[in-house]
Amino acid sequence: IGQLLRSKKLSVDAIVQAVIDSGLLSNVIDMLSSSDPAFVSESSWILLNFTLGTSQQRWAAVSAGSLPRLVQVAASASDVGEVRHNALVALRNIAGDSETLRDVVLKERAFRPA
Numbered sequence: 001i002g003q004l005l006r007s008k009k010l011s012v013d014a015i016v017q018a019v020i021d022s023g024l025l026s027n028v029i030d031m032l033s034s035s036d037p038a039f040v041s042e043s044s045w046i047l048l049n050f051t052l053g054t055s056q057q058r059w060a061a062v063s064a065g066s067l068p069r070l071v072q073v074a075a076s077a078s079d080v081g082e083v084r085h086n087a088l089v090a091l092r093n094i095a096g097d098s099e100t101l102r103d104v105v106l107k108e109r110a111f112r113p114a
Helices: 002-007 012-022 025-031 037-050 055-063 066-075 081-095 099-107
Strands: none
Touching: 012 025, 012 037, 012 055, 025 037, 025 055, 037 055, 037 066, 037 081, 055 066, 055 081, 055 099, 066 081, 081 099
16 A cells, blocks of 8 residues: 555545555554554554545545544554654544544543643
8 A cells, every 4th residue: 555655556535445446454453553663653654645636535534443443553651753643643634624523532531732
C-alpha cells in the first residue's frame, strides 16, 4: 500500500478507496500495534494518507477502529518522532472533518488540556 502511495501512478483517493473496498484497512490499523518499528512507521504514514482523503474515507478509518490505535501511538514515549507526528496529524485531520468526528476524537481522549 505504501509503495502504491509513493509511486503516484494512481491518485491517493483511488488507492485509499481500493484499500477500503478490499478490506485491508483493518490490517493496516493492526500494524500500529506491531512490535516491528518499521510496520508501525509504515502504517502510521498510510493512515495519515487516509485522513487526507474524503470525509467518507476518514469515517471508514474511524469505523475500522483506527482512533484507539492512533491515540496509543501518539501518546507513546517509545515511538519515534515521525511516527508520533503521523499519528497526531491523522488525529487532527479526523477531528477537523466535522463536529461529529471532532467529538468522537475527543471521546477517545486524543487531545487533553495542558
